[in-house]
Amino acid sequence: xxxxxxxxxxxxxxxVAARQLGRNEAKKAGFGTVDQARITTAISExxxxxxxxxxxxxxxxxxxxDDGMFGIxxxxxxxxxxxQDLRKVMxxxxxxxxxxxxxxxxxKRLMDEFKVISEPGKGTTITATKxxx
Amino acid sequence: xxxxxxxxxxxxxxxVAARQLGRNEAKKAGFGTVDQARITTAISExxxxxxxxxxxxxxxxxxxxDDGMFGIxxxxxxxxxxxQDLRKVMxxxxxxxxxxxxxxxxxKRLMDEFKVISEPGKGTTITATKxxx
Amino acid sequence: MPxxxxxxxxxxxxxxxxxxxxxxxxxxxxxxxxxxxxxxxPEDVISIHKTAMIELxxxxxNEVWDSFxxxxxxxxxYGLTLREHQSLIRKQEAIQIEMDVATKVQDTIxxxxxxIVDGLDVGLVSQPARQMNxxxxxxxxxxxxxxxxxxxxxxxxxxxxxxxxxxxxGMDGLENDNSNPRNVLEIINRIVEKSVDDSMFISMFYGxxxxxxxxxxxxSAGHEPALHFNAxxxxxxELDAKGLLLGVKTDAVYEERSVMxxxxxxxxxxxxxxxxxxxxxxxxxxxxIQEILAEVxxxxxxxxxxxxxxxxxxxxxxxxSDDFTIVIFKKGTEKV
Amino acid sequence: MPxxxxxxxxxxxxxxxxxxxxxxxxxxxxxxxxxxxxxxxPEDVISIHKTAMIELxxxxxNEVWDSFxxxxxxxxxYGLTLREHQSLIRKQEAIQIEMDVATKVQDTIxxxxxxIVDGLDVGLVSQPARQMNxxxxxxxxxxxxxxxxxxxxxxxxxxxxxxxxxxxxGMDGLENDNSNPRNVLEIINRIVEKSVDDSMFISMFYGxxxxxxxxxxxxSAGHEPALHFNAxxxxxxELDAKGLLLGVKTDAVYEERSVMxxxxxxxxxxxxxxxxxxxxxxxxxxxxIQEILAEVxxxxxxxxxxxxxxxxxxxxxxxxSDDFTIVIFKKGTEKV
Ligand SMILES: [Mn+2]
Ligand SMILES: [Mn+2]
Ligand SMILES: [Mn+2]
Ligand SMILES: [Mn+2]
Numbered sequence: 001x002x003x004x005x006x007x008x009x010x011x012x013x014x015x016v017a018a019r020q021l022g023r024n025e026a027k028k029a030g031f032g033t034v035d036q037a038r039i040t041t042a043i044s045e046x047x048x049x050x051x052x053x054x055x056x057x058x059x060x061x062x063x064x065x066d067d068g069m070f071g072i073x074x075x076x077x078x079x080x081x082x083x084q085d086l087r088k089v090m091x092x093x094x095x096x097x098x099x100x101x102x103x104x105x106x107x108k109r110l111m112d113e114f115k116v117i118s119e120p121g122k123g124t125t126i127t128a129t130k131x132x133x
Numbered sequence: 134x135x136x137x138x139x140x141x142x143x144x145x146x147x148x149v150a151a152r153q154l155g156r157n158e159a160k161k162a163g164f165g166t167v168d169q170a171r172i173t174t175a176i177s178e179x180x181x182x183x184x185x186x187x188x189x190x191x192x193x194x195x196x197x198x199d200d201g202m203f204g205i206x207x208x209x210x211x212x213x214x215x216x217q218d219l220r221k222v223m224x225x226x227x228x229x230x231x232x233x234x235x236x237x238x239x240x241k242r243l244m245d246e247f248k249v250i251s252e253p254g255k256g257t258t259i260t261a262t263k264x265x266x
Numbered sequence: 267m268p269x270x271x272x273x274x275x276x277x278x279x280x281x282x283x284x285x286x287x288x289x290x291x292x293x294x295x296x297x298x299x300x301x302x303x304x305x306x307x308p309e310d311v312i313s314i315h316k317t318a319m320i321e322l323x324x325x326x327x328n329e330v331w332d333s334f335x336x337x338x339x340x341x342x343x344y345g346l347t348l349r350e351h352q353s354l355i356r357k358q359e360a361i362q363i364e365m366d367v368a369t370k371v372q373d374t375i376x377x378x379x380x381x382i383v384d385g386l387d388v389g390l391v392s393q394p395a396r397q398m399n400x401x402x403x404x405x406x407x408x409x410x411x412x413x414x415x416x417x418x419x420x421x422x423x424x425x426x427x428x429x430x431x432x433x434x435x436g437m438d439g440l441e442n443d444n445s446n447p448r449n450v451l452e453i454i455n456r457i458v459e460k461s462v463d464d465s466m467f468i469s470m471f472y473g474x475x476x477x478x479x480x481x482x483x484x485x486s487a488g489h490e491p492a493l494h495f496n497a498x499x500x501x502x503x504e505l506d507a508k509g510l511l512l513g514v515k516t517d518a519v520y521e522e523r524s525v526m527x528x529x530x531x532x533x534x535x536x537x538x539x540x541x542x543x544x545x546x547x548x549x550x551x552x553x554x555i556q557e558i559l560a561e562v563x564x565x566x567x568x569x570x571x572x573x574x575x576x577x578x579x580x581x582x583x584x585x586x587s588d589d590f591t592i593v594i595f596k597k598g599t600e601k602v
Numbered sequence: 603m604p605x606x607x608x609x610x611x612x613x614x615x616x617x618x619x620x621x622x623x624x625x626x627x628x629x630x631x632x633x634x635x636x637x638x639x640x641x642x643x644p645e646d647v648i649s650i651h652k653t654a655m656i657e658l659x660x661x662x663x664n665e666v667w668d669s670f671x672x673x674x675x676x677x678x679x680y681g682l683t684l685r686e687h688q689s690l691i692r693k694q695e696a697i698q699i700e701m702d703v704a705t706k707v708q709d710t711i712x713x714x715x716x717x718i719v720d721g722l723d724v725g726l727v728s729q730p731a732r733q734m735n736x737x738x739x740x741x742x743x744x745x746x747x748x749x750x751x752x753x754x755x756x757x758x759x760x761x762x763x764x765x766x767x768x769x770x771x772g773m774d775g776l777e778n779d780n781s782n783p784r785n786v787l788e789i790i791n792r793i794v795e796k797s798v799d800d801s802m803f804i805s806m807f808y809g810x811x812x813x814x815x816x817x818x819x820x821x822s823a824g825h826e827p828a829l830h831f832n833a834x835x836x837x838x839x840e841l842d843a844k845g846l847l848l849g850v851k852t853d854a855v856y857e858e859r860s861v862m863x864x865x866x867x868x869x870x871x872x873x874x875x876x877x878x879x880x881x882x883x884x885x886x887x888x889x890x891i892q893e894i895l896a897e898v899x900x901x902x903x904x905x906x907x908x909x910x911x912x913x914x915x916x917x918x919x920x921x922x923s924d925d926f927t928i929v930i931f932k933k934g935t936e937k938v
Contacts, residue, residue: 020288034649034674041678044292106682153624167313167338174342177628219921239346282672283665291675298676308644308680315673323665329619329658330666336618337651339627340634344644344684351687354694361697367761367802374796375768425703431764432711435771460710466703 006060007047009078015047018059022074025061029072030132039072039130042110045103046076046126054080054123064129071131074111079123086118139193140180142211148180151192155207158194162205163265172205172263175243178236179209179259187213187256197262204264207244212256219251271306276318283322305352307345309338369398372427376434378405381412383477388412389567389594391575393586401537401591402430404437406445413445413474414593415454416489418537420511421466429466432457447472447485448522451509455487455520458513468512471535475527475595482533482595483524487512490541493556495563497530502556505533532567532596534559534574539588543578550581567594607642612654619658641688643681645674705734708763712770714741717748719813724748725903725930727911729922737873737927738766740773742781749781749810750929751790752825754873756803756847765802768793783808783821784858787845791823791856794849804848807871811863811931818869818931819860823848826874829892831899833866838892841869868903868932870895870910875924879914886917903930 005025007018022043026036043059050057057078064073083089089104104126108114111128118124138158140151155176159169176192183190190211197206216222222237237259241247244261251257278297282290301311316334319326380388392401400421406413417433419426436457437450444453450472458468471489475482484492484505491506509520527533534555543550555574562573571594579586614633618626637647652670655662716724728737736756742749753769755762772793773786780789786808794804807825811818820828820841827842845856863869870891879886891910898909907930915922 016289016292019292023288032649033652033671034643034645037645037671037674037678040288040291041295041675044295105686106679109682109685110678149625149628152628156624165313166316166335167307167309170309170335170338170342173624173627174339174631177631238350239343242346242349243342279669279672283668286668291672294672295675295678299679301676302679302683308677311676311680312673315669315676319665319669323663326666327659327662329655330662332619332622333615333651333655336615336627336630337648339631340637340647340651341644342631343635343638344647344680347638347684347687348680351683351690354687354690358690358694364761368764371761371764371802375764425700425707427764428704428707428711428767431767431771435767435774438771466707 004060004062006058008056008058009047009050010056012051015044015051018047019044021059022061022072025063026072026130029063029070031072031130035130038110039074042107042128042130043074043076045107045110046074046128049103050076050078050080054078057123069131071112071129073127073129075125075127077123077125082120082122082124083116083118084120086116090116137193137195139191141189141191142180142183143189145184148177148184151180152177154192155194155205158196159205159263162196162203164205164263168263171243172207175240175261175263176207176209178240178243179207179261182236183209183211183213187211190256202264204245204262206260206262208258208260210256210258215253215255215257216249216251217253219249223249271301272314272317275314276321279315279318280322302348305349307341307348309341309345312338312341365397368427372398372431375431376402378403378434379407381405381407381414383407383410383412383475385477385480385598386412386475387567387594387596387598388414389569389571389596390592391571392589392591393575393579394589395539395586398427399589400426401539401589402433403591403593404434406437406440408445410477411474412477412595413447413450413472414535414595415450415470415472416535416537416591416593417468417470417512418489418539418589418591419466419468425466429458429468433468445474446522447474447483448520451485451487451512451520452518455510455512455518456516459516466513469537470512473533473535473595480527480597481524482527483522485509485520485522487518487520490536490538492533492535493559494525494527495532495534495559496528497532497563498528500560502559527595527597529597530563532559532563532570532594534570534592534594536592537589539586539590540574540578540592542588543581544587545581550578567596570594570596607637608650608653611650612657615651615654616658638684641685643677643684645677645681648674648677701733704763708734708767711767712738714739714770715743717741717743717750719743719746719748719811721813721816721934722748722811723903723930723932723934724750725905725907725932726928727907728925728927729911729915730925731875731922734763735925736762737875737925738769739927739929740770742773742776744781746813747810748813748931749783749786749808750871750931751786751806751808752871752873752927752929753804753806753848754825754875754925754927756805761802765794765804769804781810782858783810783819784856787821787823787848787856788854791846791848791854792852795852802849805873806848809869809871809931816863816933817860818863819858821845821856821858823854823856826872826877828869828871829895830861831868831870831895832864833868833899834864836896838895863931863933865933866899868895868899868906868930870906870928870930872928873925875922875926876910876914876928878924879917880923881917886914903932906930906932 007014007021019040023036023040026039047059060075062073064071107128111130113129115127140147140154152173156169156173159172180192193208195206197204244263246262248260278294392403400419402417404415419429436454469489470487473484486507487509488511491504494503494505507521507523510518558574558577562570571592614626614630728739738753740751755765772790805825806823809820822843823845824847827840830839830841843857843859846854894910894913898906907928
């Protein structure tokens, strides 16, 4: 049975709440200060994207185990416009200068695993996991 | 009349002596901690290149003024083999992974002005200046 | 460094040191991102941090201030790498612009004219998977006959583009008496072998429809077989012929075969981007392509090509893993 | 993060905090460079620093430790940018490899054969300023006649390379009866205008030597004039003809002129990389080129071309600012 908790993202303050939840969970899970900051930053980016581009959505945080490994999984979901050109959004350089902030490649680098499911008009679900080494 | 002092580069310890001289001069000239560190690093790179690739040479440090501006000039000279392909040495990425360390583009970025004169077989003279802003 | 930046940094950190709130960290991090945009180096951040601490806690021991100086020294090379990054990004953007121009030039250079031959209906779809198309189609039109080369350049990007322009001009230079499929492949093979480096190969199918006697003759340089649909029996047969990829061996020889076309018959030539359509369940079967084509056997050739493209691209959510090209030659039911 | 790294960091910093010596900073900075090679992020460096300080000075106030946590948060985006940099460098390397292949392909595609005509001695030097040559030479050999196209593509890199392959295949396709200079330029102009985007132009000089009557006829598409050396009088005259750059206007017309060649005469055709040689004193004068050529008027054409290249490239320390191309047609003193 996995522990799971979530924050709805509606206002900018919810970004802070999601960060706080993520940092607490990361700390409880045993991550060091730097990894806590990385996980929190990843959540921050995902929540900000929801706030800026989808209007509203949700950040869920789960503890996960796999084959003896222990980690934290972030699920960011929204019913927003979806990502038009996924290939472009995943490109380096494309997002850092623009509005998407550190953007998807950044979140991918901060975490160990990363997956996007997006359909134009139907919203986006991003899953990212970090393992305790 | 310009104040001028120099260090001959023969052993690795001379790199440290050149750094020390550069840092002192930069401090006396009124540069802040970060710029002192940048000037020192530029000297360090130039001295290291002399030590590693020319065998021996000299670092001179001058105080300079120009049109009301005040600054510090580094002159690194050697009678070594010279630079075969100057264009390549000035390219980003080329030097950072190899033996030349931060290399020429790094020194250029640490300082405000930068000039190389090099002839294969006849040695190299590099001049780099940083202005007090 | 504007003093204002230092003042704001101090205020944010002061609040954080008092309250330890996540909000301050969020604000601080958003602030740090603006630092990067303004090309403030990491060693500058340490210096700003040190100054703020001196103002907030002047009572701290000297070791703290000295340790920050040490840290500044450690960060100088990080700062350099960052500035190198910014210059590399600008370089990358310049290359992108060049590639865009090259694509446009290539498109104009490589454009080919669809044939108009009595009694032959032609359809074509060619969709690149990425920016530059590595599949290449060339039509050659004679009196009462029409030929097409369907090629797939193995290798990508700029070298592949140069390679295709070479094929195009090679074809342009063909004399009329050399236009039989086996001759064409032999000539183009020699050109490619001479000009191209060993890592680049080209597969090509060359088909020629002769309106006089309704015969389709063809040769293949290691290319996907074509499909011949027999309207009378409602069955498909594969058209394949022996031959090495272009560019492997100077004196390669190519088998030439031919087939008669009846009214309503069609021949579909394609690249492996069509036959190797990959769905979540794996590669599709050749039978599937046949079924899709059979569904629209009575449509004009262009509609048939469009139909199979949308069917197969749809299976991959329109995210092609390889360039997709299909050419359909269909013998009209009415002799014009 | 291996603990060993933290231990070493602590030792170096400890020494520095005790002695404040430059040596420790030097050692520390060399150490920090290895951090970057090992892809240790700047936020990791702050964390290593904090840990070292805790071990060295556990008595320090909590504000110090909290301030490091704040600093770690500020460094996260710096760390990200750095990792992006490393991936960009790998991408750049892949592009470089592609460019190398493209250059090789281009060299093979564009190679042209020096003419062998009785009584005509030909010399050629063509040196690129950067990786890809934007000057282009094409020889066309008929019976007892020999032609050369000397072109300069305005525009660089990949689009220019595609452009040259287009000229080459355009020339290959010329019919014999169209090989007069003005016809050649008109045909190539139409090809270029059709295929090329408005930002790309080509200047071209086309010269044809007819061995039958020792006549050199020529036309120019906005190109540098050629030089004709009259051996009898020992003087030079410029060969120029009216005509627009290629690719400007579909129906451009080109003036054709001709000149008789006597034994010992030579004609030098070149690109602006020769005439616009820039030294520290500014551009050289046309007279200088004439003087250099006159010095070696009795040498074979190839030696003449080599000589002027070494003279002019030497003036620039062999760092060419533009592609350098010269072709010399020299009428032999002995009729073979
Ligand atoms: Mn391909
Ligand atoms: Mn393919
Ligand atoms: Mn040019
Ligand atoms: Mn030029």
